[in-house]
Amino acid sequence: MTPHSRRSFVKSLAGISVAGLFTPFFTLAATERNKVKITDIKTMIFKGPKGRDYTLVKVESDSGLFGIAEAYGSPGLGIKQEIHGLKELFVGKDPLQIDRLYTIYRYTDGSAHAQQRAMSGIEMALWDLAGKILDVPVHTLLGGKFRDRVRLYDHHTPKDYNDKIACKDWADAAKERPNGITIHKLGVPRTTAAEDFGYDPANRLLSSKGLKKLIEGYENVREAIGWDHDLMIGCHWDFDLRTAIDLARGLEAVKPLWLEDPMPVAYNEGWKRLSSMSPVPICTGENWMRRAEAAPFIVNSAIDIVHVDLRNSGGFLENKRIADLADLYYMPTATHNTGSIVNGMASVHWASSIRDYLACETVYFEGGWADDVILRDGPLCENGYAKVWDKPGLGIELNPDVVKAHLLPGEVWWG
Numbered sequence: 001m002t003p004h005s006r007r008s009f010v011k012s013l014a015g016i017s018v019a020g021l022f023t024p025f026f027t028l029a030a031t032e033r034n035k036v037k038i039t040d041i042k043t044m045i046f047k048g049p050k051g052r053d054y055t056l057v058k059v060e061s062d063s064g065l066f067g068i069a070e071a072y073g074s075p076g077l078g079i080k081q082e083i084h085g086l087k088e089l090f091v092g093k094d095p096l097q098i099d100r101l102y103t104i105y106r107y108t109d110g111s112a113h114a115q116q117r118a119m120s121g122i123e124m125a126l127w128d129l130a131g132k133i134l135d136v137p138v139h140t141l142l143g144g145k146f147r148d149r150v151r152l153y154d155h156h157t158p159k160d161y162n163d164k165i166a167c168k169d170w171a172d173a174a175k176e177r178p179n180g181i182t183i184h185k186l187g188v189p190r191t192t193a194a195e196d197f198g199y200d201p202a203n204r205l206l207s208s209k210g211l212k213k214l215i216e217g218y219e220n221v222r223e224a225i226g227w228d229h230d231l232m233i234g235c236h237w238d239f240d241l242r243t244a245i246d247l248a249r250g251l252e253a254v255k256p257l258w259l260e261d262p263m264p265v266a267y268n269e270g271w272k273r274l275s276s277m278s279p280v281p282i283c284t285g286e287n288w289m290r291r292a293e294a295a296p297f298i299v300n301s302a303i304d305i306v307h308v309d310l311r312n313s314g315g316f317l318e319n320k321r322i323a324d325l326a327d328l329y330y331m332p333t334a335t336h337n338t339g340s341i342v343n344g345m346a347s348v349h350w351a352s353s354i355r356d357y358l359a360c361e362t363v364y365f366e367g368g369w370a371d372d373v374i375l376r377d378g379p380l381c382e383n384g385y386a387k388v389w390d391k392p393g394l395g396i397e398l399n400p401d402v403v404k405a406h407l408l409p410g411e412v413w414w415g
Contacts, residue, residue, distance in 0.1 A: 036063045036133055038095050041087040041122060042414045043080050045073070046340075046406040048370050050363055054340040055079055056398075057121040058414055059129050061095055067129025067393060070343040071121025072311040082118035090122070096133065098126045099317055116289045116314065123315030124346055124394075131393030138394055142320060142353040149385040150348045151359045153183035153232065158224075161189060161217025167224035174225065179365055179381040183257065185232040186221060188214065204240040206247070215250040222254045232283075234260040241270040248278035257358070258283035258305050258334075267293070271302035283307045285322075286336035290314050294322045298329055305358065309336040311343060316350050323354045334358040341365070341373050341380070345389070345396050352388040360386070372402045 040060040045053050052074040060066045071079050089105045102123045131138045139145045156177070158170035174184060198207025206214065222231060233256045239247065244262035251259060258281040263270065265287045275282045281304035288294045290313060297303050306326040308319045323333040333354050337347045338361065347360050364370045365381035374396045380386055389395035404413055 034094050036061045036065075036095055038090045038093050041083060041090060041125075043071075043083050044403070044411050044414055045076075045080060045408045046373075046403055046411070047408055048340055048364075048406070049368065050370075052338065052340075052363075053408065054342070055083075055121065056340075056342060056403075057083060057125045059090070059095060059122065059125040061129060061133075063133065065129060065132045067095070067125040067127065067132065068342070068396070068398065069121050069124030069128055069315075069346055069394070070311065070339050072117040073339065076117070079117050079121070082115045083122065086115065086118060086122065095126050095129050098123065098130060101126065102314065102317065117311060120311050120313065120315045120318075123317065124310065127316050128393040128396075135392050137390050137392060138316065138349055139353045139388065142316060142350070145352040145388060146355050146357070147352050147388070149387050150351045150357070151183065151385055152179075152181050152348075152362050152365055152381055153185055153230075153359045154181045154365075155185055155361075155363055157184065157186050158221060161186070161221055162213060164220050164224070167220045171221075171224035171226075171229075174229065178367060179379065180383040180385075181365075181381065182228065182384045183230040183232065183359055184225070185234050185260070185361070186218065187234050188236070188238055189217070204238060204243060206239070206243050211243075211246055211250060214247070215254075218251060218254045218256075231256045232258050232260060235262045237261045237264045239263060241274060244274050245277050248274065248280050248282070252279040254280075256280055258307075260284065260307065261286070267296040267300075267302065271297060272300055275302050275304060281305050283334070285309075286312060288313050288322070290318055291322045291325065295325065298322075298326050298331060301329065304331065306331055306333045307336050308333065310347055310350060311339060312336075319350065320353065323357075327354075327356050330356070332356045332358045335360040337361040338363055341371050342396065342398075345374065345380070345386070346394055348386045349388060349394050369402060372399055373406075375399050 038059060039062050042058045043055060045055050047053055053076060054073040055071040055076050057071050058066055058068050093101060102119060127138045131141060156174060158167045160166045198210035239262050248259050260283045283305035284303055285307040286309040308322055310319055313319050326333055335347045335351055337344055341364050344362050344364055351357050351360050365386060367379055371380050
């Protein structure tokens with residue numbers, strides 16, 4: 001495809017009517033248009049057991065129905081204030097006009113996406129409300145389910161990748177974990193003794209010794225866990241191009257599902273070079289703010305796996321557009337999610353509507369009190385998969401007793 005034809009193709013995608021993409025939603029919404037109005041948007045913040053703060057959003061309506069979702073939490077400085085600053089733009093509007101509300105009001109401050117994280121939370125709450133108004137699950141409004149359950153991956157890792165005993169202890173525990181998760185994301189160890197890995201974040205480099213030690217550690221983990229479990233390597237945007245290429249090549253025998261965020265966030269031609277030279281799949285995307293930032297990675301085949309975060313990149317509709325574009329290039333989508341169980345269940349719900357979908361990240365789904373933030377009848381994850389609920393909206397209901405017990409100081413129930 002020539003540059004001109006590629007630009008024309010992407011431009012044509014951008015011009016596709018949202019009604020053409022989401023006929024089920026517009027058919028169902030037609031008879032309810034302008035019958036319900038938004039009356040208020042509220043927030044409250046609670047703290048999870050892993051030290052993160054979680055910002056919940058509630059969109060109320062004059063029908064008595066409401067929608068809830070989660071905006072970005074830690075680090076979430078200013079997001080609560082942004083949500084309340086945007087509130088008056090929504091009050092009195094039809095909550096079924098989701099794309100219009102999202103598209104117009106995210107530009108009101110004269111910036112393309114300075115309030116994107118706040119808007120993402122509001123957008124998802126609007127979908128929950130729309131599903132309740134129309135008495136159908138959100139996945140129906142998004143075009144229907146491709147799957148009834150979604151595979152999850154966790155963050156559990158050995159204490160020391162270079163200690164074979166520690167790796168074996170971790171692997172034994174992982175195989176016995178009640179939720180049955182079989183994908184585990186490993187990080188790059190950040191030691192206080194920089195000489196251990198020869199890593200200097202100011203230079204984005206690894207020494208030869210450090211690279212060798214890293215690879216040996218990942219090989220130890222693979223040996224301990226075997227091949228019935230999958231591994232991922234997350235880099236938190238740490239490296240330069242040459243180091244990323246060397247790391248990717250060193251991981252060939254480990255065969256991770258992906259190498260995540262090996263270079264800083266912004267697109268450049270270096271991503272194409274890395275992807276073309278890497279023997280393992282390259283993945284990024286959690287910090288994209290909207291589809292314009294995703295497009296060059298996808299249309300230039302600069303990555304292998306799209307990794308969106310619903311709370312960053314515009315909620316359900318904007319991220320579905322990204323996933324649908326990726327599908328045209330035969331790239332699977334996965335979901336970054338360090339949110340509470342509220343965003344976890346929302347991400348699972350959204351993932352069911354994506355054709356080529358890999359897995360959803362979680363730091364919960366383990367059966368503890370953090371799962372009890374929503375009302376549930378049993379485990380939320382079994383055999384490594386979360387079931388997609390079919391109740392109206394997102395199908396989730398907060399547990400007031402649990403949320404109230406963990407609100408941040410100064411926060412009150414939907415105050």
